[in-house]
Amino acid sequence: MTMDPNLDSPRTAVSNPPIQPMKANLGVGDVVRASAMPDLPKPERQLTPVAKLIDVSKCIGCKACQSACAEWNDTVPEIEHNVGMFENPHDLTPDMFTLMRFSEFENPETGNFEWLIRKDGCMHCEDPGCLKACPAPGAIVQYSNGIVDFIHENCIGCGYCITGCPFNIPRVSKTDHKSYKCTLCSDRVAVGQGPACAKACPTQAIVFGAKEDMIEHANMRVADLKSRGYENAGIYDPEGVGGTHVFYVLHHADQPELYSGLPANPQISPVVRGWKGVTKTIGLAIIGAAAVGSILHGLFARANRVSAEEEREAEHLVDRSLPPRDERV
Amino acid sequence: MTNSWTDIKNTDLVVVMGGNAAEAHPCGFKWVTEAKAHRGAKLIVVDPRFTRTASVSDYYAPIRPGSDIAFLMGLINWMILNDKVQWEYVKNFTNAAFIVKDEFGWSDGLFSGYDPEKRDYDKSSWDYVIGEDGFAQIDMTLEHPRCVWNLLKEHVSRYTPELVEQVCGTPKDKFLKVAEMIGECSAVDKTMTSMYALGWTQHSKGAQNIRGMAMLQLVLGNIGVRGGGMNALRGHSNIQGLTDVGLMSNLLPGYMNIPTEKEKDWTTYMSSRSFKPLRPGQTSYWQNYPKFMVSFMKAMWGDAARADNDWAFHYLPKLDVPTYDILRMFDLMNEGKITNYFCQGFNPLLSFPNRGKVTSALSKLKLLVVMDPLETETAHFWENHGEYNDVDTASIQTEVIELPTTSFAEDDGSLVNSGRWMQWHWAAATPPGQAKRDTWIMSQIFLRMKKMYQDEGGPFPDPILNLTWNYKDENEPSAEELAKELNGRALADVFDLKDATKLLTAQGKQLLNFSQLRDDGSTMSACWIYSGSWNEEGNNMARRDNSDPDDTGAFLNWSFAWPLNRRILYNRASADMQGKAWDPSRKLIEWNGEKWAGYDVPDIAPTAKPDEVGPFIMNPEGSSRLFSRGMMRDGPFPTHMEPFESPLANVFNPEMRGNPVARVFAKDADQFATSDEFPFVATSYRLTEHFHYWTKHNRINAALQPEFFVEISEELAAEKGITKGGTVRVWSKRGSITAKALVSKRLRPLQCGDKLVHVIGIPLHWGFMGAARKGFGPNSLTPFVGDANVETPEFKAFLVNIEPATGEVVS
Amino acid sequence: MEKRQYSQSGDHIETRAPVTVSRYRGFTRANHWITALSLIVLLLSGLALFHPSLYFLTGLFGGGQTTRWLHPFVGILLFFSFLVLFLQLWRLNLPRPEDRTWVSHIGDVVKGHEERLPELGKYNAGQKGVFWAMSVLIVVLIGSGVMIWEQFFPDLVTIPVRRWAMLIHSLAAVAIILVFIMHVYAAIWTRGTLRAMTRGTVTGGWAWRHHRKWLRELAGREGRGPAE
């Protein structure tokens, strides 16, 4: 990842990728959160939080990020039909982790036409809804540098992550029934490289580095945009999910929805919190209590038995309603 | 490019017109975003469509396809009227002061000397007044009524903002805003750069579009300076190189020319080339033409090229027509006059205009040889692919041989980028299957021919039998050997011209650069402008030092730029008459009292005094040309001409169709349409997800832009009942295609006077081979006519009609 | 012959000394156990995905992936087997006046003072409650279940709806588990009940004690049965 202090320079990678075998600098010891693993051991160390900044105002929608992403992750997106739009594939898929979304906007204030192009993909939330929703232990992990990664060996393909995600990002494969999304190229970051998309991005609309530096860079970009007449230019780093490790510079930060429906105030849905919070714990408690209660009652309370008396009563009843036995012989 | 990609970061204003840099050259466009980020530069886009480049621009103005000259002349007019002129530059570095013959004039859209029969001009009046001293007359006060400046002023005065609006459909206020922004760059400390590509060249007057902007840049003093220049983005990875090496009908390497049959011998040929200076004390570099020429002839025929046989002058083919360009060749082919045709990494079936004619032409060949790494449509032109290639296979008698070649990943060599950087690359993979390098294939063909001429004899075998072929492995010359030939070496010891005792280069050694070329046969060099690329210092094209002192963007030690590793052409013009930089913050080279020095290799003799020698040494004037004399067939100034197919009549002359001197073949003339049958203007363009007809073979790119479509405005969609993603039929007088409809706000109808002009965008990239879905290219529709000077086909402005198609296309 | 009021066709006195009464036919018993088994599988697989501390239960089914696809299919199975039960039993589970009294004497029910309770038909209010609770919850579960069935209906509903479905599915699951526990417990605590679903018969005494009206009706029918 770049440690270049002058991040607005077009240099993405301070060096080319290594080709000698080297140990990944990102592993079990760096996991701060893992799905369905409440009592996780404390991480051995704290890595510098990283971030990918997407400067929408510099983006030319060339899709180099999509191309680089597919090549690096060895995915092969489907060759679809043209349906009268620029988005291809038409949505994120298990084989396309990132997607350029295009929206045509006539600015009522300036009267100018604007073509707003946004790179969509996993935001790597500080408080990841997918991880919260996931029932499979260790299928979704968050490293101390902020990367939220799917460990596919542990994924069971239930799709709970989809309900958990405030940005509608994960996609479950129809072939191997595992959930896929942007990994922030954890394998590259682990050897000191930036994500494939950030490296490829021709205009450096995508830059990657320590989140601190990225925020600083973003502020410079916002200032430049304001100087060009975008009073509402700003940073999109939503608090609702505790901030994200992929964040945007927008010319219209006051209306994120303009950018193909980027949520104004994303957060893990209260419904999901309810389900994964109270329901989960209280529910299990009640069930437990009921089970135990009935067992105890069974042991100590007198059972409801049928007496011999009642058996006779039954026989009388039957006899009365039937002819005497002798007649029947 | 006069400058380089990395130099664009030095600009204050980027004008993208006649191109779409962000879309077609994203990584080069990075330097525009850099200029914006670091210099607060602004970006203006003038284009019929709101392009990806426009999406990050500071200002966008629409324009009708094919009306660029009116817009550009309008700008020059506005600059002159508002005194936005870099006066010192214009007076000293352009031919503004030169006095033009009285006979020269312009009326009704035509210059003096037009002959409608010949469709050509008698250009004799388009020249300077030459005095008894043999030099051109000038008036430095610019008061003489016949000086270039006053003629220019008068010529452009017709292009008022109102006329621009009427012709281009650009709203007056938008045009004026653009003019103001550009006007600021006439200041010595502000520069503007022009980035253009096929959006300007693919017109019947493409060369004049570019001249228009070049003239504007001269008026603003922006040529030869950092962050300025005329920057042709160029299409393919080595199209610059293939042109440098002269792979064109009328060219020799290094922009020398193939003789015409009128030039019956060496002397006649030379007489019209090594120009004498037109002003006292000026450098006219082409006076070295004989040195370059002899060295080339020695490279071709070695000992067979001798002084006593005019350096084998008669081995060269001689032209009876200006050029056997692609249009002429395919017209001849269609007449059944071509027997064999080679396509080396080229796909004419989709690249050349009027596909119907191309198919019929190819069908008349005896043999078609295709050398390519990929399965091209051309190699399969005879194969029926339903509506995508509806041919009668059995009736096509052409024999086709398809030869598998290596790709960039499998061979070594150099490519020349838009900024003239010659970059060496190395093979990384083994060729697939039986694929072979082109060098091997060409050698095999040549060696077989040579043998047959030795064994069987035949007409004039000498040029073949005597062709130099001294390679370690005659079957496959190595890239190194060939690169060394391009640079040139000493065939005998080469001495200093001023001091005959001083040995410069010993026999057999690589020449330092073209200053060591000789016209006595003691040197050989295949391409003089490449001389210096591989000298005794080694392969300079492989240099990889990316240091850049003071961040000028020059990168002098990265690869090698022709000529002489010069990064910015005409760079002497970056300094004033005293040799000081116009803008100290953008110093390039300066006169230090004895010589020129700085960040770049001076484009002038290092010791030539600033007040004596002009910066434009390739012109005998020593200055640049606002008035191009007889150099261009269609006029010394650009004048507005409509496309051959236009919804509007020429405002200056309603009778005039297209470019009055563009070559039109008889049968094609009746295939030009009028706007009453074909009311809509179509323009072709590239998409960023694809490269030409190559990446449809790539499964990733095919997924990013899978299927052929056309772009139309919401207004036109509503008018025709076309729905987003629906299928439409688009047809011209030459053909018909079906496509998906992409309805967008990015295209808007243009109000040109009382006429509302709808524009339809037609991307290229699709065909019937490869991974992407089958589709069409614009060339099924485009007219078979080219630019008057260089025959570039008119792909950017033609007429079509459109309707919703019944039934989906089967893909 | 007049209409049955308190009994199912097929219910009859099996032997006289001692009296045994046939309560459930073989088919019904088999189907009941299919339902029961499915419910247990669903309960175990569901709980595994419901709470991390129970994820180990996926081991029963061969891991998370298997559990993930198995659960919804068993759900479908349960739905249909229960549907059959429902069609058989719904009539006798309709509320009757005596149910009100029974509920008001719930204390005696728990203490086992049945003599203080009104005579009942084939089912008491408790059993009816279980029946209707099951019916409603299974519909809710199958409905919400399909909405969150990623493998086959990823785009059936919007993500917000899907979130609600998720919540409702888990709440309903908790509820049905509680009902299930009550059902099983009652069956065990009330001795002599289980054999109704194993052998299919109960003793006359059991019938006399818990479902006297049902017994009377059956006895009455025997009297003027076609046997004569």
Next chain:
Amino acid sequence: MNIDLSRRGFLKLAGAGVAATSLGAMGFGAAEAAEQAHVRAFKLASTTETRNTCTYCSVACGILIYSKGDVAAGEEAHVVHIEGDADHPTNRGTLCPKGAALKDTVLSATRLTQPRIRRPGSDTLEDISWEEALDKIARALKDDRDANLIETNDAGVPVNRWTSTGFLAASATTNETAWLTYKVVRSMGIVGFDNQARV
């Protein structure tokens, strides 16, 4: 219906009853992840890096080709990945959507690997050996040149002009290939010679 049930999974399922008995053995408490958290193995490890230039437009971005095997060392080599060269002054490691996918062009399913010929009127391309192909081509050229070369014009000026055979040169070959092509084509007197500068 697609239920991927691995054999292992199936056995477990079959043994569910048995598994149930060992339920207690599994013990409660937080479940353990089957696989520990890990990132994908870095795929460029132990590859050969070669500097090259993007074959598409004339921005001429520097690229790095990563291959298994080393051509320079005379080994068989095939491309595994291509990305931008961070040291290159123009692109600084960046690439456009075409450049970023170069690998799939090199490895394209429609790459040619074998000389083929389509005979007059035929609807197929048949394989042909290099020798046969080249002999055919040379013969066709010789015959046509012998028949149609214009040696001198009416004025008797030697013109060495051969107009009935044309050559369309590439736009992405090296200058070295271009020069060799130039020599061969011009020495034969071909004037119908052009490149892709215009389209």
